[in-house]
Amino acid sequence: MYRRAYALLVGIAVAMGSLALLVGWQVGRPVVDPDGFLGPAVVRVPLLILGALALDFLPRTLWGGRGNPRRMREIAAHRWRTHWNRDRILLVVLGLVCFYTTYVAYRNLKSALPFVMGPNKYDRELHLIDQWLFLGNEPAVVLHEVFGWAPIAHALSSIYLWFLPLVPLAMAAWVVWSRNISFGYWFATSQSIIWTLGTASYYLLPTLGPGFEYPWLYEDLAETGTSTLMDSLFYGREAVLHRDLQDAVQSVAGFASLHTGVTLLFALMAQYTIRSRIVHWVFWVNFAVTVVATLYFGWHYVMDDVGGVVIALIAFYVGGLASGQKFDRKGLASHPTTTTSAVPVDD
Secondary structure (H helix, E strand, O other): OOHHHHHHHHHHHHHHHHHHHHHHHHHOOOOOOOOHHHOOHHHHHHHHHHHHHHHHHHHHHHHHHOOOHHHHHHHHHHHHHHOOOHHHHHHHHHHHHHHHHHHHHHHHHHHHHHHHHOOOOOHHHHHHHHHHHOOOOOHHHHHHHHHOOHHHHHHHHHHHHHHHHHHHHHHHHHHHHOOOHHHHHHHHHHHHHHHHHHHHHHHHOOOOOHHHHOHHHHOOOOOOHHHHHHHHHHHHHHHHHHOOOOOOOOOOOOOOOHHHHHHHHHHHHHHHHOOOHHHHHHHHHHHHHHHHHHHHOOOOOHHHHHHHHHHHHHHHHHHHHHOOEEEOOOOOOEEEOOOOOOOOOOO
């Protein structure tokens, strides 16, 4: 029933993992688990799956049972029978394992970028496009003048950094709680696709980003968590490139903006699969603010954000087709075509 989604999830994970191993071997660097400080992947991935189960069962049974062990067991048993069927378990395991494999491969391929592409970068060209789009002005300077300094900088920084925990949390939420199994596959496949396309875009048009290439434009910004992160990435890159640090990854690459692409993908998925208009607004505002933050702090050029939008739309559409969605000709709506999950979203 979900064979196309299975094939896409597993195929991308295998292809990305194999490519990361091949590129690592070619440049003489081992494949590194970027989150290895949390423990080995063979332990961490099962813990993620168990954590997803716990998040679904514990609040439900504790609240509904009101301290009555018998009632709590009944609630847990009912939830297991009605929600955690074979399709749901397969979605959670396959979605989390394949996405995590794809993400680790992405981080390693991104880290290998300067070793593969050498000094070739396109920052100057994209910077000139930015200046042309802003009528000869620097986008960063314009945004700094429009939005002010310290208060806005801290607000934008908080939204930008929220992306880091939002990615795994959103993945878990859609595969565990999506009211329609096909929506979970849609989300998981779209995520795997966009991180893969993002990796390809780094190699097609390698850049550092304006904050690293033209740091003087951002010197007067207030110190925030984002500026601390940028400093950390700069020194991490230096350690990998010039001190030959083997058990770390460098994480600097500009085109396309995955912050922009992934937050747009979240907003589209919320629009098409969740009924609450409040949730729609939350994700669309998060996307818009994230785009501003990428330019404000110097993470990306304007065309990086455009590229992020393009790969998000591709991932969203291809993931939808793979998971059995039928898109309406007009309006922001779709309908699942899978026979066991005929629950359409609101028009």
